[in-house]
Amino acid sequence: MIYMDNNATTALHAKALEAMLPFLTEHYGNASSKFYKTGRDAEQALYAARQSVANQIGAKPNEVYFTGSGCEADNWAIKGIISAFDGRKKHIITSEIEHHAILNSCAYMEKHGCEVTYLPVDEYGRVNPVDVEKSLRDDTAIVSIMLANNEIGTIEPIADIAEIVHSHGALMHTDAVQAMGHMAVDVRELGVDLMSMSAHKFHGPKGVGALYIKNGVRIDNFIHGGGQERGKRAATENVAGIVGMAKALETANEKLAENCAHMRRLRDKLIDGVLERIPYTRLNGTRKERLCNNANFSFKYIEGESILMMLDMKGVAASSGSACASGSLDPSHVLLAIGLPHEIAHGSLRLSLSADTTDAEVDEVLEILPPIVERLREMSPLYEEVKRKENK
Amino acid sequence: MYSEKVMEHFANPQNVGEIENANAVGEVGNVRCGDIMKIYMDIDGDVIKDVKFKTFGCGAAIATSSMATEMVKGKTIEEALELTNKAVMDALGGLPPEKIHCSVLAEEAIRAAITDYKKRQVEEVEEFEYDCCQKEN
The missing domain is CATH 3.40.640.10 (Type I PLP-dependent aspartate aminotransferase-like (Major domain))
Known part of the structure; x- marks a missing residue:
């Protein structure tokens, strides 16, 4: 895992x-x-x-x-x-x-x-x-x-x-x-x-x-x-x-300084890798004043719980601020407070690291995640419209 | 949290996609709630020859879309209209209480597609009648 x-x-x-x-x-x-x-x-x-x-x-x-x-x-x-x-x-x-x-x-x-x-x-x-x-x-x-x-x-x-x-x-x-x-x-x-x-x-x-x-x-x-x-x-x-x-x-x-430097490096690798590999993605939160172990993304046109379930099938444990994941009708109050529309808040994914997280694990997540997002988007009627506009 | 059957349909959903030139399309749900289900049908006479879906939503939404489309494929539209959310749920081995609305969405999406089909047929007849009148005049 x-x-x-x-x-x-x-x-x-x-x-x-x-x-x-x-x-x-x-x-x-x-x-x-x-x-x-x-x-x-x-x-x-x-x-x-x-x-x-x-x-x-x-x-x-x-x-x-x-x-x-x-x-x-x-x-x-x-x-x-x-x-x-x-x-x-x-x-x-x-x-x-x-x-x-x-x-x-x-x-x-x-x-x-x-x-x-x-x-x-x-x-x-x-x-x-x-x-x-x-x-x-x-x-x-x-x-x-x-x-x-x-x-x-x-x-x-x-x-x-x-x-x-x-x-x-x-x-x-x-x-x-x-x-x-x-x-x-x-x-x-x-x-x-x-x-x-x-x-x-x-x-x-x-x-x-x-x-x-x-x-x-x-x-x-x-x-x-x-x-x-x-x-x-x-x-x-x-x-x-x-x-x-x-x-x-x-x-x-x-080992606070050492551990934080390690987590920060892996966090940035993860953030850069995800933003580079997956289109229609936003990073939630700031790059500067940010916990060294936290990354939070919104993938447009898909829903967070589905992402978590597919990640789980591949052995990756993560969390989401979608309504389904939080067990309520509304997505995360934090994501709404930073101004995200409901549908983008529903598609959020939080990946949070520890001092034990390795480069190999980050690399693996960067391999596993893009096809999952793509697969769910292929199933999404919202993405269908986007693709249609793209092809025009 | 989910039954084996739900996980099976989530991992390998059946009938995902669009039907080009579908003669029945139904879309229900809204982005605010995080669930949209769109169902495409190819209906010949009164038989649903093919059915496909696209869903934006959670695991249960995808699994119920898959199961509901399986259950109406090859059926007549009258039979499809009898499909209840409970039947979809039972076929999936149950759903957690907070996910029951996903099965309701599936039932509604099927109905919406069939309603669309019926509406189109009326329009076709009206168009035909209109054309006839034009010629006669």
Whole structure:
């Protein structure tokens, strides 16, 4: 199998698995049970993992709160901040291309009396900091803009936006789920107050994430129960998962520059190769401010799910923003937000790489893909008209 | 997600293409939803001698086009009009709930082609009558 869906999830790194295993076997103690050794072992591992994640992102250990997912971190950031303001500030600013974890949390807050501004993006998916400035109000509680988009890979100017947000007295959150492990991420450089992370996007295990909460930021507790995560997010800690997350992030950052250069080179080879070989194709997103592992195309006159099925028959795993692929009636909200008409959004294909992707795999995809697109176009009544016009 | 039969018809769709000088063409669906089905027929008297399709759409849309055209080929137009989306679905070993509309599209495309055929015949008769009148005058 050629796995090119690393924006969906990544393979668990061998080092992360190795670090996790003892906490799934002999060190099964509850990290809150400090009166015997196995509990203390778990507690120590948790302590070290928090220290490590904090170091990696430029935070203090007591600013890192582990969660069950990136989705949970996003939910907590929005709901926790709004509820801490207790009605004094009720305005949220976000963008049209956020992950559904943010968009649906905002929609939920709208039901509870909040007002939400959904900022548009340009044709490349970029949020304009000027638009953020214009939308800020006295009652704006929080601005949430993602660091990098999960579908088209666009990297947003978070540091610039954060500066504007702070000058108006609001809080800045960023969803860094796709960015981590694929670019340097430092909360001090970004200037954010809150940041969401998810382990399985950078070769860590599924079911564990974290929310960075800057010291001094007032946020409501999210899961009520015991005293874990300083009482803010109760539940017996997922020690193995947290240890795996820390190890995966350390491993990713150890060779970050090298790995990013590798992925960027293969990504560009893939983008150039596809655009060269397949007519009536567009690259979605920008070439410059783009995640090193993301490529997203629209092939006119055909539909994405069919492309995925044919790729699967050839052993290639990828994803699409078509309505069928997303299980809804509309194609991806991100592709519509960058201005694509429905029919072109339906024909999208995302190929996302990892540090393990090889030249040979990219070459093979460049061999496999053009005949698939051609075959589906031969079946398409839309292409029939195009060919007729071409022949005239 | 899909039955073996659906995968079979998706991987090797039957009756893909156009019929030059088709005397019945039906097109249903729209690009906004991501599904367009176009069916061409060569009808002789009341028998569908040949049928071909072109489809823009998902795997289920292509598989139902293939199956539906197979099911009406060689049939009379009356028999073809009796084809239901459920029959197409059953022949494919079922479809996921969100894909049922693809089978509805196939049924509608067949009907649209036959309606087109009937309309053309009326027009031919009208044209013929018109010509006769012209000559008489």
